[in-house]
Structures are given as C-alpha cells and as structure tokens.
Amino acid sequence: MSMIADFYGGKSILITGATGFLGKVLMEKLFRTSPDLRVIYILVRPKAGQTLQQRVFQILNSKLFEKVKEVCPNVHEKIRAISADLNQNDFAISMQDMQELLSYTDIIFHCAATVRFDDHLRHAVQLNVTATQQLLLMASQMPNLEAFIHISTAFSNCNLKHIDEVIYPCPVEPKKIIDSMEWLDDAIIDEITPKLIGDRPNTYTYTKALGEMVVQQESGKLNLAIIRPSIVGATWQEPFPGWVDNVNGPTGLIVAAGKGFLRSIRATPMAVADLIPADIVVNLTLAVGWYTAVHRPKSTLIYHCTSGNLNPCNWGKMGIQVLATFEKIPLERAFRRPKADFTTNNVTTQYWNAVSHRAPAIIYDFYLRLTGRKPRMTKLMNRLLRTLSMLEYFINRSWEWSTYNTEMLMSKLSPEDQRVFNFDVRQLNWLEYIENYVLGVKKYLLKEDMAGIPEAKQHLKRLRNIHYLFNTALFLIAWRLLIARSQVARNVWFFIVSFCYKFLSYFRASSTLKV
Numbered sequence: 001m002s003m004i005a006d007f008y009g010g011k012s013i014l015i016t017g018a019t020g021f022l023g024k025v026l027m028e029k030l031f032r033t034s035p036d037l038r039v040i041y042i043l044v045r046p047k048a049g050q051t052l053q054q055r056v057f058q059i060l061n062s063k064l065f066e067k068v069k070e071v072c073p074n075v076h077e078k079i080r081a082i083s084a085d086l087n088q089n090d091f092a093i094s095m096q097d098m099q100e101l102l103s104y105t106d107i108i109f110h111c112a113a114t115v116r117f118d119d120h121l122r123h124a125v126q127l128n129v130t131a132t133q134q135l136l137l138m139a140s141q142m143p144n145l146e147a148f149i150h151i152s153t154a155f156s157n158c159n160l161k162h163i164d165e166v167i168y169p170c171p172v173e174p175k176k177i178i179d180s181m182e183w184l185d186d187a188i189i190d191e192i193t194p195k196l197i198g199d200r201p202n203t204y205t206y207t208k209a210l211g212e213m214v215v216q217q218e219s220g221k222l223n224l225a226i227i228r229p230s231i232v233g234a235t236w237q238e239p240f241p242g243w244v245d246n247v248n249g250p251t252g253l254i255v256a257a258g259k260g261f262l263r264s265i266r267a268t269p270m271a272v273a274d275l276i277p278a279d280i281v282v283n284l285t286l287a288v289g290w291y292t293a294v295h296r297p298k299s300t301l302i303y304h305c306t307s308g309n310l311n312p313c314n315w316g317k318m319g320i321q322v323l324a325t326f327e328k329i330p331l332e333r334a335f336r337r338p339k340a341d342f343t344t345n346n347v348t349t350q351y352w353n354a355v356s357h358r359a360p361a362i363i364y365d366f367y368l369r370l371t372g373r374k375p376r377m378t379k380l381m382n383r384l385l386r387t388l389s390m391l392e393y394f395i396n397r398s399w400e401w402s403t404y405n406t407e408m409l410m411s412k413l414s415p416e417d418q419r420v421f422n423f424d425v426r427q428l429n430w431l432e433y434i435e436n437y438v439l440g441v442k443k444y445l446l447k448e449d450m451a452g453i454p455e456a457k458q459h460l461k462r463l464r465n466i467h468y469l470f471n472t473a474l475f476l477i478a479w480r481l482l483i484a485r486s487q488v489a490r491n492v493w494f495f496i497v498s499f500c501y502k503f504l505s506y507f508r509a510s511s512t513l514k515v
C-alpha cells in the first residue's frame with residue numbers, strides 16, 4: 001500500500017494553475033492514485049471565450065485524463081472549479097466560495113504563475129509575488145491546513161553558478177517592490193527594471209526569486225515547502241510517455257526544428273540540458289506534500305527537481321536525437337527539411353539567421369504574393385528569432401544544483417512509494433525519453449495522425465528535390481553572370497569544356513580500339 005496515495009485519501013486539496021501544463025499532470029496523478037480524495041478545488045478564470053465549466057470539461061475529456069476515468073468514474077463530482085483571478089484583490093473569489101475554501105482546505109499546491117520571460121514587471125510581480133503573498137494570507141486562515149507547497153523554479157537564482165537548497169535574498173525587499181508597483185507608472189517601471197533584475201536575464205526569474213522570499217517571510221505557523229524544477233519537459237512514463245500540450249521551453253523549438261523553420265541555434269552543445277519530465281516533478285511534489293504534512297520539518301525545506309547532477313544530458317546530444325527522430329517520424333507539411341546546427345558565436349549566428357532563416361522566409365513570402373496569397377513567413381520567422389534570443393541565456397550556460405533534500409526525501413519513501421511516486425531521474429534513459437518527447441509533440445500537441453507518416457516522408461523528398469533544383473539553378477545563374485563579366489571565369493570555363501571534350505574523345509578512341 002502506498003503511504004502517499006493513502007495520505008491524500010479523503011483530503012480537500014486546493015490547486016492554483018491547475019489549467020496549466022504542470023497543474024493538469026498534478027491533478028491527473030492525484031485522481032489516479034487517490035481516487036478516494038474528497039475534492040480538488042481549482043482556481044480558474046474564464047479564458048478565450050470559455051466559461052469555467054467549459055474549461056474543466058475540456059480538461060477532463062482530454063486524452064490526459066483517459067486513465068483517470070477508469071479508476072475514478074465520478075471525477076467530475078470531485079473537481080470544484082472556483083472562479084478566481086489571481087490578478088485581483090482577494091482573487092475576486094465570492095464570499096461563499098472563500099468561506100468554503102477556508103473551512104475545508106487541507107493541502108495547497110501553488111502552481112499558478114506567469115512564465116513569460118519578458119512580462120512587464122508590474123504584471124510579473126502581481127502574479128508571482130503579490131498573489132503568492134495573498135494566498136499565504138488565505139492559508140493562514142485555514143484551520144485544517146496541513147501543508148502549503150509552492151512551485152518555484154530552479155532558475156530563480158540563475159545569476160549564480162552553484163545553487164544550494166536555500167533561499168538567496170534579493171537586494172530590495174519584496175514588500176518594497178510590491179508597494180512601489182502600486183504607485184509607479186509604467187514608464188518609470190520600465191526604466192528601473194534592468195536595475196532591479198540585475199544580473200538575472202528576465203523579469204520571470206527575478207519575480208520567482210522574490211516569490212520565494214515572500215514564502216519565507218510570510219511563513220508564520222504554516223507548514224511550507226518550495227519545489228524548484230528546472231526545465232519541465234513532456235512526461236516520461238505517466239500517464240503515458242511524451243505527453244505535452246504547450247510550446248514553452250524546448251517544446252516550441254522541437255516543433256520549429258521538425259517543421260524546418262529552425263535551421264540554426266546559438267547554443268553550447270556541451271552545456272547541460274537540465275530537462276526534467278513533468279511526471280517526475282509531479283511525483284516529487286506529491287511526495288513533498290505528504291512529507292511536509294506528516295513529518296512537519298522545523299524549517300521551510302527547498303527541493304531541487306533537476307537532472308544535471310544525477311543524470312546529465314547536454315544540448316548537443318538532445319539536438320542530435322531530436323533530428324534523428326524526425327528522420328524516422330517526420331512532421332506533416334514541413335516548410336523545409338528538418339536539418340539544424342548549433343552556432344557558437346555572434347558572427348556565425350547572424351550569418352545563418354540571414355541565410356537560413358530570413359532569406360527563405362522572404363523568398364517564400366514573395367512566392368505567396370505572386371500566387372495572390374497573404375505573406376506570413378517573415379513575420380513567423382521574426383517571432384522565432386525573438387524567441388530564440390530569449391532562450392539563448394539558458395542554452396549557453398550550465399548550472400549545478402545540489403539535491404540533498406530531494407535525495408533525503410527519496411530515502412524516506414517506502415519501496416512501494418518509490419515505485420508509485422518515482423522521482424529518481426537516474427533511471428531515465430535520455431535517448432528513449434527524447435524520442436518519446438518528439439513523438440508526443442507530434443501526437444498530443446500538433447494532433448498529427450501517425451497514418452500520415454508516409455505522406456510526410458514523400459513531402460520531405462519533394463522538398464529535397466526542390467532544394468537540389470533551386471541550388472543547381474542558383475549555381476548556373478551565378479556562373480552565367482560570372483562568365484559574362486570576367487575573362488578569368490571565361491578562361492576557366494574554356495579549360496573545363498576542352499578538358500571534358502578531350503577526355504571523352506580519348507575514352508571513345510580507347511573503347512573503339514578494344515573492339
């Protein structure tokens with residue numbers, strides 16, 4: 001019997017960010033392993049013209065929840081969507097809902113955040129800092145609360161090279177930042193943002209670090225823990241391999257490489273690709289929830305959920321495996337053949353961006369215009385280049401994260417829990433994982449049918465022929481122009497032609513002699 005699964009039985013659990021990538025995998029695992037839990041409250045906002053109910057319905061009817069429906073047929077009754085916007089005061093939760101949450105919640109998993117790297121500081125502070133503070137305030141009024149688990153990121157201190165499982169303070173107190181966001185106007189905030197974030201690359205990592213400080217400062221009598229995952233990727237094993245449904249982190253670049261948009265990327269092939277599968281993060285999160293509630297550690301423990309120090313993989317190996325998988329299982333309707341390389345300095349990056357990204361986009365848009373269609377490739381390419389520039393910081397450096405607390409927790413689990421809530425990244429086979437990841441991107445994110453693979457391969461062959469034809473035509477045009485303008489080129493051309501002629505004559509003469 002799993003002690004962790006047993007622990008969540010009968011519990012009322014509050015999850016923020018349950019409609020997000022990690023939140024959905026967390027909810028799925030909870031329902032699947034503890035179908036007898038009392039209720040999962042999720043804080044949801046209406047979005048993209050969908051009501052709360054429609055959003056929940058869509059999640060529960062997705063492929064991800066197929067197994068849950070077998071073990072927990074009444075899952076619809078156990079999920080309670082509460083209308084909330086974390087950008088608003090008291091999250092704009094109704095009095096009645098708030099009363100229910102305060103009275104019944106046993107465990108909180110706080111996943112909601114803005115994960116955009118370039119969010120305006122005011123918005124990033126509101127969601128990643130102020131909302132965390134408000135949620136802690138709510139938590140302090142919950143009589144039954146056993147644990148509050150805060151999801152942060154391993155990159156909250158990416159300005160350091162070696163990172164321990166401790167909180168590193170930022171120079172300006174979070175309370176001062178929260179206060180100043182209330183009265184400073186946008187222009188001044190824009191001006192002070194670079195000074196505040198200092199040697200961090202973006203507002204995301206900075207505000208996640210402030211969020212951790214808030215958790216530490218507002219802890220009071222709460223039973224808290226912080227989890228710091230690195231780059232969360234598709235699922236490794238559960239509920240099935242390769243599940244992913246958004247383009248964040250490496251996923252978007254995998255799509256761009258498979259569709260042939262991404263041809264070169266400024267990355268250090270030997271830098272550690274600190275990826276961590278979503279199901280490993282979720283298993284650790286649930287184990288931490290159990291440990292924090294049952295063992296009540298004296299201080300707030302921080303758990304690194306990273307792979308680099310236990311089972312490292314690098315970007316070079318990952319890139320090669322991604323491309324190798326696309327050879328076997330290509331994406332449909334690719335723009336160009338999946339073929340990409342790493343560049344390591346500014347000059348080659350600029351060169352390949354011009355030759356491999358911008359030029360084909362301009363030529364394709366020209367073709368679209370000629371055929372009376374709306375050009376779109378240049379715009380798409382510019383967005384890709386902007387995204388690449390945002391991610392570059394993370395693919396040209398390596399970090400070391402200590403994992404003492406995570407390893408300590410592993411040793412406290414029973415063999416059954418180590419199996420059911422496996423977060424031992426040493427067992428992960430990277431090549432197999434990356435192949436499943438790429439397959440998952442095709443199946444679950446792009447919703448492409450595997451039956452279309454022969455047609456996709458045919459399409460790549462056509463692209464290859466167009467490529468050869470295009471290069472040959474380009475060479476002939478260039479050569480023709482050169483001959484027209486340069487005496488040296490004409491001499492070379494005359495020499496080649498007469499050499500070929502002599503060679504053919506000799507060959508013909510010798511074959512006539514043999515007969």
Ligand SMILES: CCCCCCCCCCCCCCCCCCCCCCCCCC(=O)SCCNC(=O)CCNC(=O)[C@H](O)C(C)(C)COP(=O)(O)OP(=O)(O)OC[C@H]1O[C@@H](n2cnc3c(N)ncnc32)[C@H](O)[C@@H]1OP(=O)(O)O
Pocket residue numbers: 115116117118153154155230231232247248249250251252253254256257265315316318319320322323340341342383384386387390391394395
């Ligand atoms: C030897 C040979 C080998 C050769 C091999 C060659 C290689 C071949 C294989 C390649 C794989 C190997 C290398 C992998 C490297 C991975 C590095 C990952 C590092 C991650 C570190 C994370 C550390 C921290 C982790 C955390 O703790 S947090 C989680 C991370 N947080 C994020 O990842 C948010 C990022 N995003 C944004 O910050 C915003 O997206 C923003 C970008 C500002 C745009 O912003 P904006 O321009 O306003 O536009 P959007 O509306 O947002 O998007 C506009 C359009 O871009 C699309 N798009 C959004 N994203 C991405 C994305 N990634 N990739 C691609 N597209 C994306 C979106 O679909 C939309 O397309 P559309 O729908 O228009 O068609």
Ligand SMILES: NC(=O)C1=CN([C@@H]2O[C@H](COP(=O)(O)OP(=O)(O)OC[C@H]3O[C@@H](n4cnc5c(N)ncnc54)[C@H](OP(=O)(O)O)[C@@H]3O)[C@@H](O)[C@H]2O)C=CC1
Pocket residue numbers: 016017018019020021022023043044045047084085086087110111112113114115127151152153154208228229230231232233246248249
């Ligand atoms: N993905 C990654 O690589 C990593 C993620 N993390 C952390 O994990 C956590 C989850 O990330 P992930 O699942 O990837 O992120 P997603 O962007 O997929 O999910 C974010 C969630 O937060 C919710 N949210 C955002 N704004 C509001 C709001 N104003 N009111 C209510 N809910 C809101 C979103 O709701 P809605 O659906 O309505 O937008 C969504 O459910 C975050 O704390 C992130 O920092 C840490 C390391 C890496």
